[in-house]
Amino acid sequence: MxxxxxxxxxxxxxxxxxxxxAGLYVGLKSINGRKIPRTALLxxxxxxxxxxxxxxxxxxxxxxxxxxAGALLGWAVFPALxxxxxFQALLFQFGGITVLGVNTFNMAFPGVVAYYVVxxxxxxxxxxxxxxxxxLAALIGVFLAATFVSAELMSVGSSFTKxxxxxxxxxxxxxxxxxxxxxFVFLYLKKSGIPLEV
Amino acid sequence: MDxxxxxxxxxxxxxxxxxxxxxxxxVKIVLFLVLAWTVALAGNLLQVFAFLPLxxxxxxxxxxxxxxxxKLLLFADFFLLFVVLTQLFLGSPYEGVLxxxxxxxxxxxxxxLLTTSSxxxxxxxxxxxxxxxxxxxxxxxxxxxxxxxKDQLQLAEKSAKSRGFIPKTSIQTYKTYAxxxxxxxxxxxxKSENVYKALISRGFKGYFxxxxxxxxxxxxxxxxxxxxxxxxxxxxRFYL
Numbered sequence: 117m118x119x120x121x122x123x124x125x126x127x128x129x130x131x132x133x134x135x136x137x138a139g140l141y142v143g144l145k146s147i148n149g150r151k152i153p154r155t156a157l158l159x160x161x162x163x164x165x166x167x168x169x170x171x172x173x174x175x176x177x178x179x180x181x182x183x184x185a186g187a188l189l190g191w192a193v194f195p196a197l198x199x200x201x202x203f204q205a206l207l208f209q210f211g212g213i214t215v216l217g218v219n220t221f222n223m224a225f226p227g228v229v230a231y232y233v234v235x236x237x238x239x240x241x242x243x244x245x246x247x248x249x250x251x252l253a254a255l256i257g258v259f260l261a262a263t264f265v266s267a268e269l270m271s272v273g274s275s276f277t278k279x280x281x282x283x284x285x286x287x288x289x290x291x292x293x294x295x296x297x298x299x300f301v302f303l304y305l306k307k308s309g310i311p312l313e314v
Numbered sequence: 315m316d317x318x319x320x321x322x323x324x325x326x327x328x329x330x331x332x333x334x335x336x337x338x339x340x341v342k343i344v345l346f347l348v349l350a351w352t353v354a355l356a357g358n359l360l361q362v363f364a365f366l367p368l369x370x371x372x373x374x375x376x377x378x379x380x381x382x383x384x385k386l387l388l389f390a391d392f393f394l395l396f397v398v399l400t401q402l403f404l405g406s407p408y409e410g411v412l413x414x415x416x417x418x419x420x421x422x423x424x425x426x427l428l429t430t431s432s433x434x435x436x437x438x439x440x441x442x443x444x445x446x447x448x449x450x451x452x453x454x455x456x457x458x459x460x461x462x463x464k465d466q467l468q469l470a471e472k473s474a475k476s477r478g479f480i481p482k483t484s485i486q487t488y489k490t491y492a493x494x495x496x497x498x499x500x501x502x503x504x505k506s507e508n509v510y511k512a513l514i515s516r517g518f519k520g521y522f523x524x525x526x527x528x529x530x531x532x533x534x535x536x537x538x539x540x541x542x543x544x545x546x547x548x549x550x551r552f553y554l
Contacts, residue, residue, distance in 0.1 A: 120394040121424075122416025126355040144448045150510040152448060156455030157502035157509070160463045163456075165495045168467075170488070171481050181495075188499070195449055199456045206326055206429060206436070209386045209421050210393075213346070213428075214354040269397075275405030279397055293488060300492030301499070308496070310503050 118201065118219040119265065121212035128271055132218030136198065139224055143194035151192065158189060159196035163203065170293050177290050183257020184298050186227020187234045187249065193227035194220065218268060226260035238302065246306055250299025254291055262287035324461060326429035326436070327386060332376035335430040338534045339439035345541050346427040350420045352549065359408075362415045364548040368541070369419045372426040387421055433457055438524060447520055454522065455509065459502075466501060470494045 124132075147155055162185045169176040186193045198220045204210040211219050230253045237249035262284045269280040329335065334342065349365065356362045373383065394417050401410030428436065437457075441450055474490060481487050 118393060120391050120397065120413075120417050121350070121420040122354060122413050122418075123394075123397055129354060140446075140449065144446060147448070150507065152451050153455050153509040153513070154503065154506040156452040157459050157463070157506040158499065159452065160456050160460045161495070161498045161502050163460065164464045164467050165498065168491060168494075169481075170491055171483050173483055195452050198449070199453045202453065203456065203460070205424070206433070207324065209327075209424065210391060212350075212417075212420060213424060214350050214420065273406070273409065275401060275409050278404040279400040282396070282400060296485065296488040297492040297495070300489050301496045304493055304496030305499065308500050310500060 118204070118211035118222075119215050119268065121215055123272065124215060124218060124268055125272060128268055129214050129218060132215070132221050134217070135225070136194065136217040136220040139191070139194035139221065139228070140198060143191040143196075143224075146191045147195070155189060155192045155196050156199070158185070159200050162196065163200040166200075170297070172289050172293055175289075177293060179294055179297065180223065180258055180261060180290060181294070182223040182227045182261060183230040183253030183255075183294065184250075184301060186224070186230040186257060187238065187253045187298075187302075189227070190231045191228060193231070194224045197224045197227070222261050222264040222268075225264075226257045229260060230256040241306060243303065246302040247299040250297075250302050251295045254294035254298045258287050258291035258294055262291075326431065326433055327382055328376055328379055328425055328430045329432050331379050331430055332426075334372060334375050334426055336533065337537055338528050338530055339431040339435045340442050340528060341530070341534045341538050342427040342431065343436070343439055343443060345538060346423055348545060349423050349427075349541070352545065352553075353416055353419050353423070356412075356416060356553075359412055359415060361552045362412065362419055364552040365419050366415070368544055368548075369422040369426075373422060376426060376430065383422075383425055386425060387418055391417070391421075439528065442528065451520065459505070459509075462505075463498060463502060466498060467494060470497060 162181050166179050166181055168179065170179060182193070182197065185196060189196055198216070201211055201216055201219050201223070205212050205216060233256060234249040234253050237245040237252070265287075266280040266284040269276045269283060349368070353362060353365050376383070394414070398410045398414050401407065401413065431439070434457075437450055437454055441447070471494070474494075479487075479490060481491075
Protein backbone atom coordinates (compact mmCIF):
# COMPACT_ATOMS: atom_id res chain seq x y z
CA MET A 117 0.00 0.00 0.00
CA UNK A 118 1.63 3.27 -0.96
CA UNK A 119 0.72 6.61 0.43
CA UNK A 120 -0.56 9.22 -2.04
CA UNK A 121 0.55 12.76 -2.68
CA UNK A 122 -0.79 15.39 -0.32
CA UNK A 123 -1.55 13.14 2.66
CA UNK A 124 1.49 13.41 4.91
CA UNK A 125 2.89 16.51 6.64
CA UNK A 126 6.13 18.10 5.38
CA UNK A 127 8.45 16.86 8.13
CA UNK A 128 7.34 13.29 7.47
CA UNK A 129 7.98 13.62 3.71
CA UNK A 130 11.43 15.10 4.33
CA UNK A 131 12.38 12.46 6.91
CA UNK A 132 11.32 9.81 4.39
CA UNK A 133 13.61 11.28 1.72
CA UNK A 134 16.55 11.52 4.15
CA UNK A 135 16.20 7.90 5.28
CA UNK A 136 15.69 6.65 1.72
CA UNK A 137 18.73 8.59 0.51
CA ALA A 138 20.82 6.90 3.21
CA GLY A 139 19.41 3.51 2.20
CA LEU A 140 20.07 4.24 -1.48
CA TYR A 141 23.65 5.25 -0.67
CA VAL A 142 24.36 1.95 1.11
CA GLY A 143 22.41 -0.02 -1.50
CA LEU A 144 24.17 1.52 -4.50
CA LYS A 145 27.55 1.02 -2.86
CA SER A 146 26.82 -2.69 -2.50
CA ILE A 147 26.19 -3.20 -6.23
CA ASN A 148 28.69 -3.09 -9.04
CA GLY A 149 29.27 -4.64 -12.44
CA ARG A 150 26.93 -7.54 -13.14
CA LYS A 151 24.83 -6.72 -10.10
CA ILE A 152 23.52 -3.57 -11.78
CA PRO A 153 21.50 -5.29 -14.53
CA ARG A 154 20.64 -8.07 -12.07
CA THR A 155 19.11 -5.67 -9.57
CA ALA A 156 17.19 -3.95 -12.37
CA LEU A 157 15.76 -7.16 -13.78
CA LEU A 158 14.81 -8.57 -10.38
CA UNK A 159 13.21 -5.24 -9.57
CA UNK A 160 11.14 -5.62 -12.75
CA UNK A 161 10.10 -9.11 -11.58
CA UNK A 162 8.90 -7.78 -8.23
CA UNK A 163 7.08 -4.93 -9.98
CA UNK A 164 5.26 -7.30 -12.33
CA UNK A 165 4.58 -9.94 -9.64
CA UNK A 166 3.06 -7.34 -7.33
CA UNK A 167 0.46 -6.60 -10.02
CA UNK A 168 -0.94 -10.17 -9.87
CA UNK A 169 -4.36 -10.44 -8.24
CA UNK A 170 -4.02 -13.33 -5.81
CA UNK A 171 -7.44 -14.66 -4.72
CA UNK A 172 -8.21 -14.89 -1.01
CA UNK A 173 -11.77 -15.72 0.04
CA UNK A 174 -14.25 -13.55 -1.82
CA UNK A 175 -11.68 -10.90 -2.72
CA UNK A 176 -8.15 -10.72 -4.09
CA UNK A 177 -5.00 -8.97 -2.95
CA UNK A 178 -1.84 -7.57 -4.49
CA UNK A 179 1.36 -8.77 -2.86
CA UNK A 180 4.03 -6.46 -1.47
CA UNK A 181 6.90 -8.97 -1.84
CA UNK A 182 9.25 -6.60 -0.03
CA UNK A 183 10.35 -9.32 2.42
CA UNK A 184 11.19 -11.66 -0.45
CA ALA A 185 12.94 -8.88 -2.39
CA GLY A 186 14.96 -7.96 0.71
CA ALA A 187 15.95 -11.57 1.40
CA LEU A 188 17.26 -11.97 -2.15
CA LEU A 189 18.79 -8.52 -2.72
CA GLY A 190 20.02 -7.33 0.70
CA TRP A 191 20.63 -3.57 0.77
CA ALA A 192 20.14 -3.43 -3.00
CA VAL A 193 16.44 -3.68 -2.19
CA PHE A 194 16.52 0.11 -1.68
CA PRO A 195 17.41 1.04 -5.28
CA ALA A 196 15.30 -1.87 -6.60
CA LEU A 197 12.11 -0.74 -4.88
CA UNK A 198 12.88 2.96 -5.39
CA UNK A 199 12.96 2.42 -9.15
CA UNK A 200 9.80 0.30 -9.10
CA UNK A 201 7.92 2.95 -7.09
CA UNK A 202 9.25 5.73 -9.31
CA PHE A 203 7.76 4.00 -12.33
CA GLN A 204 4.46 3.41 -10.57
CA ALA A 205 4.34 7.15 -9.87
CA LEU A 206 5.28 8.13 -13.43
CA LEU A 207 3.27 5.63 -15.43
CA PHE A 208 0.16 5.15 -13.29
CA GLN A 209 0.33 8.05 -10.82
CA PHE A 210 0.26 5.58 -7.88
CA GLY A 211 2.06 7.12 -4.93
CA GLY A 212 3.97 10.17 -6.12
CA ILE A 213 7.26 12.02 -6.18
CA THR A 214 7.12 13.95 -2.90
CA VAL A 215 6.06 10.74 -1.07
CA LEU A 216 8.55 8.56 -2.95
CA GLY A 217 11.02 8.82 -0.06
CA VAL A 218 8.49 7.70 2.54
CA ASN A 219 7.07 4.95 0.33
CA THR A 220 10.49 3.55 -0.54
CA PHE A 221 11.54 3.51 3.10
CA ASN A 222 8.27 1.85 4.19
CA MET A 223 8.86 -1.00 1.75
CA ALA A 224 12.64 -1.32 1.57
CA PHE A 225 13.67 -1.00 5.20
CA PRO A 226 11.54 -4.02 6.27
CA GLY A 227 13.19 -5.82 3.35
CA VAL A 228 16.63 -5.13 4.80
CA VAL A 229 15.49 -6.35 8.25
CA ALA A 230 14.09 -9.49 6.62
CA TYR A 231 17.45 -9.98 4.85
CA TYR A 232 19.40 -10.11 8.11
CA VAL A 233 16.82 -12.31 9.86
CA VAL A 234 16.40 -14.94 7.14
CA UNK A 235 20.01 -15.03 5.91
CA UNK A 236 21.11 -17.85 8.30
CA UNK A 237 17.97 -19.85 7.48
CA UNK A 238 18.60 -19.60 3.73
CA UNK A 239 22.19 -20.63 4.27
CA UNK A 240 21.07 -23.74 6.15
CA UNK A 241 18.91 -24.68 3.17
CA UNK A 242 16.81 -27.52 4.62
CA UNK A 243 13.12 -27.68 3.66
CA UNK A 244 12.08 -26.66 7.17
CA UNK A 245 14.43 -23.69 7.33
CA UNK A 246 13.38 -22.47 3.88
CA UNK A 247 9.71 -22.57 4.89
CA UNK A 248 10.59 -20.73 8.11
CA UNK A 249 12.50 -18.16 6.03
CA UNK A 250 9.48 -17.64 3.76
CA UNK A 251 7.13 -17.17 6.69
CA LEU A 252 9.48 -14.80 8.50
CA ALA A 253 10.22 -12.74 5.37
CA ALA A 254 6.48 -12.24 4.82
CA LEU A 255 5.72 -11.41 8.45
CA ILE A 256 8.59 -8.94 8.78
CA GLY A 257 8.11 -7.40 5.34
CA VAL A 258 4.36 -6.91 5.48
CA PHE A 259 3.83 -6.09 9.15
CA LEU A 260 6.75 -3.74 9.49
CA ALA A 261 5.58 -1.92 6.34
CA ALA A 262 2.02 -1.81 7.71
CA THR A 263 3.30 -0.44 11.02
CA PHE A 264 5.23 2.32 9.23
CA VAL A 265 2.23 3.28 7.07
CA SER A 266 -0.10 3.37 10.07
CA ALA A 267 2.35 5.33 12.24
CA GLU A 268 2.82 7.88 9.45
CA LEU A 269 -0.92 8.26 9.02
CA MET A 270 -1.31 8.70 12.80
CA SER A 271 1.29 11.46 12.65
CA VAL A 272 -1.04 13.54 10.45
CA GLY A 273 -3.47 14.10 13.30
CA SER A 274 -6.01 12.52 15.61
CA SER A 275 -8.65 12.34 12.87
CA PHE A 276 -6.48 9.70 11.19
CA THR A 277 -6.77 7.04 13.93
CA LYS A 278 -9.47 5.07 12.09
CA UNK A 279 -7.73 5.48 8.72
CA UNK A 280 -4.50 4.14 10.23
CA UNK A 281 -6.26 1.19 11.92
CA UNK A 282 -8.01 0.18 8.69
CA UNK A 283 -4.76 0.53 6.72
CA UNK A 284 -3.06 -1.83 9.16
CA UNK A 285 -5.88 -4.38 9.07
CA UNK A 286 -5.85 -4.43 5.27
CA UNK A 287 -2.33 -5.86 5.39
CA UNK A 288 -3.27 -9.01 7.36
CA UNK A 289 -4.60 -11.06 4.40
CA UNK A 290 -1.56 -9.97 2.35
CA UNK A 291 0.79 -11.33 5.02
CA UNK A 292 -1.12 -14.62 5.17
CA UNK A 293 -0.86 -15.20 1.41
CA UNK A 294 2.74 -14.04 1.22
CA UNK A 295 3.87 -16.51 3.90
CA UNK A 296 2.79 -19.39 1.69
CA UNK A 297 4.03 -17.89 -1.57
CA UNK A 298 7.46 -16.87 -0.20
CA UNK A 299 8.07 -20.36 1.17
CA PHE A 300 7.31 -21.96 -2.18
CA VAL A 301 9.50 -19.41 -3.99
CA PHE A 302 12.46 -20.25 -1.73
CA LEU A 303 11.89 -23.99 -2.21
CA TYR A 304 11.68 -23.50 -5.99
CA LEU A 305 14.85 -21.42 -6.15
CA LYS A 306 16.69 -23.95 -3.98
CA LYS A 307 15.62 -26.77 -6.32
CA SER A 308 16.70 -24.81 -9.38
CA GLY A 309 20.13 -24.15 -7.97
CA ILE A 310 20.61 -20.38 -8.29
CA PRO A 311 22.19 -18.79 -5.23
CA LEU A 312 19.49 -17.72 -2.78
CA GLU A 313 21.31 -14.50 -2.12
CA VAL A 314 21.65 -12.77 -5.46
CA MET B 315 13.66 -21.06 -26.17
CA ASP B 316 12.53 -17.64 -25.13
CA UNK B 317 9.11 -17.31 -26.70
CA UNK B 318 8.20 -14.04 -25.02
CA UNK B 319 8.07 -11.15 -27.44
CA UNK B 320 10.57 -8.36 -26.86
CA UNK B 321 8.94 -5.74 -24.67
CA UNK B 322 6.20 -3.63 -26.17
CA UNK B 323 6.81 0.06 -25.79
CA UNK B 324 5.15 1.71 -22.87
CA UNK B 325 5.36 5.40 -22.34
CA UNK B 326 4.41 8.13 -19.96
CA UNK B 327 0.65 8.85 -20.28
CA UNK B 328 0.91 12.28 -21.98
CA UNK B 329 4.15 11.82 -23.90
CA UNK B 330 4.40 14.32 -26.77
CA UNK B 331 1.09 15.99 -25.94
CA UNK B 332 0.66 19.75 -26.12
CA UNK B 333 2.96 22.72 -25.76
CA UNK B 334 4.59 21.54 -22.51
CA UNK B 335 5.97 18.44 -24.20
CA UNK B 336 8.20 20.70 -26.33
CA UNK B 337 9.97 22.18 -23.32
CA UNK B 338 13.30 21.07 -21.92
CA UNK B 339 12.64 18.24 -19.41
CA UNK B 340 15.39 19.58 -17.12
CA VAL B 341 13.44 22.81 -16.67
CA LYS B 342 10.19 20.92 -16.19
CA ILE B 343 11.60 18.58 -13.55
CA VAL B 344 13.02 21.45 -11.48
CA LEU B 345 9.80 23.45 -11.74
CA PHE B 346 7.75 20.38 -10.89
CA LEU B 347 9.80 19.79 -7.73
CA VAL B 348 9.38 23.41 -6.61
CA LEU B 349 5.62 23.41 -7.25
CA ALA B 350 4.90 19.93 -5.90
CA TRP B 351 6.81 20.51 -2.66
CA THR B 352 5.13 23.88 -2.14
CA VAL B 353 1.68 22.34 -2.51
CA ALA B 354 2.66 19.31 -0.40
CA LEU B 355 3.64 21.67 2.43
CA ALA B 356 0.34 23.61 2.24
CA GLY B 357 -1.55 23.74 5.51
CA ASN B 358 -4.94 25.00 4.35
CA LEU B 359 -7.22 24.98 1.34
CA LEU B 360 -6.45 28.58 0.36
CA GLN B 361 -2.77 27.76 -0.10
CA VAL B 362 -3.70 24.82 -2.33
CA PHE B 363 -6.22 26.84 -4.34
CA ALA B 364 -3.52 29.44 -5.01
CA PHE B 365 -1.89 26.90 -7.33
CA LEU B 366 -5.06 25.51 -8.89
CA PRO B 367 -5.22 28.18 -11.69
CA LEU B 368 -1.63 27.33 -12.69
CA UNK B 369 -2.42 23.61 -12.73
CA UNK B 370 -5.52 24.28 -14.85
CA UNK B 371 -3.51 26.47 -17.21
CA UNK B 372 -1.05 23.63 -17.70
CA UNK B 373 -3.97 21.27 -18.21
CA UNK B 374 -5.36 23.56 -20.95
CA UNK B 375 -2.26 22.83 -23.04
CA UNK B 376 -3.19 19.15 -23.12
CA UNK B 377 -7.00 19.43 -23.09
CA UNK B 378 -7.26 16.88 -25.90
CA UNK B 379 -6.20 14.23 -23.39
CA UNK B 380 -8.93 15.14 -20.88
CA UNK B 381 -10.21 11.56 -20.68
CA UNK B 382 -6.75 10.15 -19.84
CA UNK B 383 -6.09 12.90 -17.30
CA UNK B 384 -9.45 12.44 -15.58
CA LYS B 385 -9.03 8.68 -15.47
CA LEU B 386 -5.61 9.02 -13.83
CA LEU B 387 -6.83 11.69 -11.42
CA LEU B 388 -9.97 9.92 -10.29
CA PHE B 389 -9.49 6.21 -10.55
CA ALA B 390 -5.79 5.47 -10.43
CA ASP B 391 -5.30 5.92 -6.75
CA PHE B 392 -7.28 3.69 -4.40
CA PHE B 393 -5.25 4.79 -1.43
CA LEU B 394 -6.33 8.39 -1.94
CA LEU B 395 -9.94 7.26 -2.26
CA PHE B 396 -9.54 5.23 0.93
CA VAL B 397 -8.04 8.16 2.87
CA VAL B 398 -10.58 10.70 1.60
CA LEU B 399 -13.55 8.43 2.34
CA THR B 400 -12.36 7.43 5.82
CA GLN B 401 -11.74 11.11 6.58
CA LEU B 402 -15.15 12.19 5.30
CA PHE B 403 -17.04 9.56 7.28
CA LEU B 404 -14.81 8.59 10.21
CA GLY B 405 -12.41 11.48 10.71
CA SER B 406 -12.29 15.15 9.78
CA PRO B 407 -14.13 16.03 6.53
CA TYR B 408 -12.00 19.20 6.13
CA GLU B 409 -8.84 17.06 6.12
CA GLY B 410 -10.44 14.80 3.53
CA VAL B 411 -11.21 17.73 1.20
CA LEU B 412 -7.78 19.30 1.78
CA UNK B 413 -5.99 16.06 0.95
CA UNK B 414 -8.13 15.53 -2.13
CA UNK B 415 -7.25 18.95 -3.57
CA UNK B 416 -3.58 18.75 -2.57
CA UNK B 417 -3.24 15.42 -4.28
CA UNK B 418 -5.19 16.55 -7.36
CA UNK B 419 -3.05 19.65 -7.87
CA UNK B 420 0.24 17.75 -7.37
CA UNK B 421 -0.85 14.94 -9.69
CA UNK B 422 -1.87 17.52 -12.33
CA UNK B 423 1.60 19.08 -12.10
CA UNK B 424 3.18 15.65 -12.32
CA UNK B 425 1.08 14.65 -15.34
CA UNK B 426 1.64 17.85 -17.27
CA LEU B 427 5.22 18.64 -16.37
CA LEU B 428 6.75 15.18 -16.06
CA THR B 429 4.69 12.78 -18.13
CA THR B 430 4.59 15.03 -21.19
CA SER B 431 8.22 13.97 -21.75
CA SER B 432 9.24 10.43 -22.69
CA UNK B 433 10.76 8.14 -20.05
CA UNK B 434 14.11 8.24 -21.82
CA UNK B 435 14.15 12.06 -21.92
CA UNK B 436 13.27 12.19 -18.21
CA UNK B 437 16.13 9.83 -17.35
CA UNK B 438 18.49 11.82 -19.58
CA UNK B 439 17.40 15.01 -17.80
CA UNK B 440 17.92 13.39 -14.39
CA UNK B 441 21.48 12.60 -15.49
CA UNK B 442 22.03 16.33 -16.12
CA UNK B 443 20.49 17.05 -12.71
CA UNK B 444 23.25 14.96 -11.09
CA UNK B 445 21.23 11.92 -10.04
CA UNK B 446 23.76 9.09 -9.37
CA UNK B 447 24.61 7.28 -12.56
CA UNK B 448 24.27 3.81 -11.03
CA UNK B 449 20.70 4.53 -10.01
CA UNK B 450 19.91 5.77 -13.52
CA UNK B 451 21.44 2.66 -15.06
CA UNK B 452 19.20 0.48 -12.88
CA UNK B 453 16.23 2.64 -13.87
CA UNK B 454 17.06 2.35 -17.54
CA UNK B 455 17.51 -1.43 -17.47
CA UNK B 456 14.34 -1.76 -15.42
CA UNK B 457 12.42 0.19 -18.06
CA UNK B 458 14.05 -1.72 -20.91
CA UNK B 459 13.13 -5.17 -19.57
CA UNK B 460 9.91 -4.45 -17.66
CA UNK B 461 7.69 -5.51 -20.50
CA UNK B 462 9.81 -8.51 -21.41
CA UNK B 463 9.23 -9.75 -17.86
CA LYS B 464 5.53 -8.90 -18.05
CA ASP B 465 5.16 -10.83 -21.31
CA GLN B 466 6.85 -13.83 -19.71
CA LEU B 467 4.39 -13.77 -16.82
CA GLN B 468 1.43 -13.48 -19.19
CA LEU B 469 2.75 -16.40 -21.19
CA ALA B 470 3.05 -18.51 -18.02
CA GLU B 471 -0.48 -17.55 -16.98
CA LYS B 472 -1.85 -18.42 -20.40
CA SER B 473 -0.11 -21.75 -20.40
CA ALA B 474 -1.39 -22.59 -16.90
CA LYS B 475 -4.92 -21.58 -17.92
CA SER B 476 -4.80 -23.76 -21.00
CA ARG B 477 -4.04 -26.69 -18.68
CA GLY B 478 -7.14 -26.01 -16.60
CA PHE B 479 -5.69 -23.76 -13.88
CA ILE B 480 -8.38 -21.68 -12.20
CA PRO B 481 -7.13 -19.31 -9.47
CA LYS B 482 -8.93 -19.84 -6.16
CA THR B 483 -8.15 -19.76 -2.45
CA SER B 484 -6.07 -22.93 -2.26
CA ILE B 485 -2.52 -24.03 -1.58
CA GLN B 486 -2.33 -25.26 -5.17
CA THR B 487 -3.08 -21.76 -6.50
CA TYR B 488 -0.51 -20.12 -4.24
CA LYS B 489 2.04 -22.74 -5.20
CA THR B 490 1.38 -22.08 -8.88
CA TYR B 491 1.82 -18.33 -8.42
CA ALA B 492 4.96 -18.90 -6.36
CA UNK B 493 6.38 -21.07 -9.15
CA UNK B 494 5.52 -18.35 -11.69
CA UNK B 495 7.54 -15.93 -9.59
CA UNK B 496 10.36 -18.39 -9.01
CA UNK B 497 10.52 -19.01 -12.75
CA UNK B 498 10.54 -15.28 -13.52
CA UNK B 499 13.33 -14.73 -10.98
CA UNK B 500 15.32 -17.55 -12.52
CA UNK B 501 14.86 -16.32 -16.09
CA UNK B 502 15.66 -12.73 -15.13
CA UNK B 503 18.75 -13.84 -13.24
CA UNK B 504 20.14 -15.53 -16.35
CA LYS B 505 18.91 -12.77 -18.64
CA SER B 506 20.79 -10.22 -16.53
CA GLU B 507 23.98 -12.27 -16.94
CA ASN B 508 23.56 -12.10 -20.71
CA VAL B 509 22.79 -8.39 -20.58
CA TYR B 510 25.96 -7.83 -18.58
CA LYS B 511 28.08 -9.87 -20.99
CA ALA B 512 26.58 -8.00 -23.94
CA LEU B 513 27.41 -4.69 -22.29
CA ILE B 514 30.98 -5.73 -21.57
CA SER B 515 31.50 -7.02 -25.10
CA ARG B 516 30.40 -3.65 -26.47
CA GLY B 517 32.72 -1.71 -24.22
CA PHE B 518 30.01 -0.22 -21.99
CA LYS B 519 31.51 2.23 -19.53
CA GLY B 520 28.38 3.17 -17.65
CA TYR B 521 27.10 5.88 -19.99
CA PHE B 522 24.67 5.58 -22.84
CA UNK B 523 25.65 7.71 -25.81
CA UNK B 524 22.69 9.92 -26.78
CA UNK B 525 21.84 11.20 -30.20
CA UNK B 526 19.76 14.20 -29.17
CA UNK B 527 21.07 16.72 -26.67
CA UNK B 528 19.03 19.23 -24.68
CA UNK B 529 19.26 22.85 -25.56
CA UNK B 530 17.76 25.55 -23.41
CA UNK B 531 15.58 27.61 -25.78
CA UNK B 532 13.76 30.91 -25.54
CA UNK B 533 10.48 29.15 -24.82
CA UNK B 534 12.04 27.30 -21.86
CA UNK B 535 13.31 30.53 -20.33
CA UNK B 536 9.96 32.31 -20.77
CA UNK B 537 8.09 29.35 -19.30
CA UNK B 538 10.48 29.07 -16.33
CA UNK B 539 10.27 32.82 -15.62
CA UNK B 540 6.49 32.85 -15.82
CA UNK B 541 6.16 29.83 -13.50
CA UNK B 542 8.67 31.14 -10.97
CA UNK B 543 6.99 34.56 -10.87
CA UNK B 544 3.60 32.90 -10.37
CA UNK B 545 5.10 30.73 -7.63
CA UNK B 546 6.74 33.72 -5.94
CA UNK B 547 3.55 35.75 -5.92
CA UNK B 548 1.46 32.80 -4.65
CA UNK B 549 3.92 32.05 -1.86
CA UNK B 550 4.18 35.72 -0.90
CA ARG B 551 0.39 36.22 -0.85
CA PHE B 552 -0.74 32.94 0.71
CA TYR B 553 2.16 31.29 2.53
CA LEU B 554 4.03 34.08 4.28
